[in-house]
Amino acid sequence: MTTTYPFPVSGDEFKGKRVLVTGGTKGMGQAMVRRFTLSGASVATTARSPLSDGQAVPLFVQTDIGTAAGVQDVISRIQQEWGGLDILVNNVGGSDAQNGGYKALSDDDWQKALNVNLLASVRLDRAFLPGMIERKSGVILHISSIQHRLPLYDATLAYAAAKGALNTYNKGLANEVGPKGVRVNMISPGFIETSGAHGMILQLAQSSGISEDAARQQIMNMIGGIPIGRPGQPEEV
Incomplete structure (x- = not known):
């Protein structure tokens, strides 16, 4: 890769x-x-x-x-x-x-x-x-x-x-x-979507009965929003 x-x-x-x-x-x-x-x-x-x-x-x-x-x-x-x-x-x-x-x-x-x-x-x-x-x-x-x-x-x-x-x-x-x-x-x-963070997204989605995308957005909202509208990637740190 x-x-x-x-x-x-x-x-x-x-x-x-x-x-x-x-x-x-x-x-x-x-x-x-x-x-x-x-x-x-x-x-x-x-x-x-x-x-x-x-x-x-x-x-x-x-x-x-x-x-x-x-x-x-x-x-x-x-x-x-x-x-x-x-x-x-x-x-x-x-x-x-x-x-x-x-x-x-x-x-x-x-x-x-x-x-x-x-x-x-x-x-x-x-x-x-x-x-x-x-x-x-x-x-x-x-x-x-x-x-x-x-x-x-x-x-x-x-x-x-x-x-x-x-x-x-x-x-x-x-x-x-x-x-x-x-x-x-x-x-x-901030919110970097590593494999560990993705696991947290899935855990939140399952426990809250919401979709993966909704869980991701909920986390972004909880930390005050992200101007680019998505989590960061590891290579961007």
């Missing part, structure tokens, strides 16, 4: 850079892995599931970075193979909580949301920042969500709260390490 990007791609823009994109086998993560690879970077990624047939990544770690042990798996492999990173993209995130608002969220649901959407980034940053600071060069990107300020409370309240915490952490970390040569930035995508 040919991927079309809405911006120029240079074959040497990231030449020689060591890049980790967490959760890079689907959706936005997969699009970022492709983009960095096309631009000359050495790219590593992670996922809980094995690579699909036909997928190829220079360095792949199959693990769950929603756990401290899973994060350590990634850290150990990167340090062993590359000795550090130049660019860290903390992309892993999401929610599989059931519908039902605050009443449906157990302590386990809340802890899982924090582990995946906040603590995975904190743990990886803590491991790779010292090398970046020593070199006085490096970039950390945190992929947040528009839900940090426009939460969809029915099924993703814990997710939205964790992303809000990630935003605050991002600002503080940027202030701390910016003067030491490391750039820390955050991207808060």
Whole structure:
């Protein structure tokens, strides 16, 4: 399948850079892995599931970075193979909580949301920042969500709260390490129709007894509308 990007791609823009994109086998993560690879970077990624047939990544770690042990798996492999990173993209995130608002969220649901959407980034940053600071060069990107300020409370309240915490952490970390040569930035995508988001559309359609298109429109309305009239695509982030 040919991927079309809405911006120029240079074959040497990231030449020689060591890049980790967490959760890079689907959706936005997969699009970022492709983009960095096309631009000359050495790219590593992670996922809980094995690579699909036909997928190829220079360095792949199959693990769950929603756990401290899973994060350590990634850290150990990167340090062993590359000795550090130049660019860290903390992309892993999401929610599989059931519908039902605050009443449906157990302590386990809340802890899982924090582990995946906040603590995975904190743990990886803590491991790779010292090398970046020593070199006085490096970039950390945190992929947040528009839900940090426009939460969809029915099924993703814990997710939205964790992303809000990630935003605050991002600002503080940027202030701390910016003067030491490391750039820390955050991207808060709106409604991007990844496979996970499409699953949420189908879940809403089924639970509400409406069509898929109506469910998609309902989500767009809940986040205040989208000027182009459709969700974004992963390659557009």
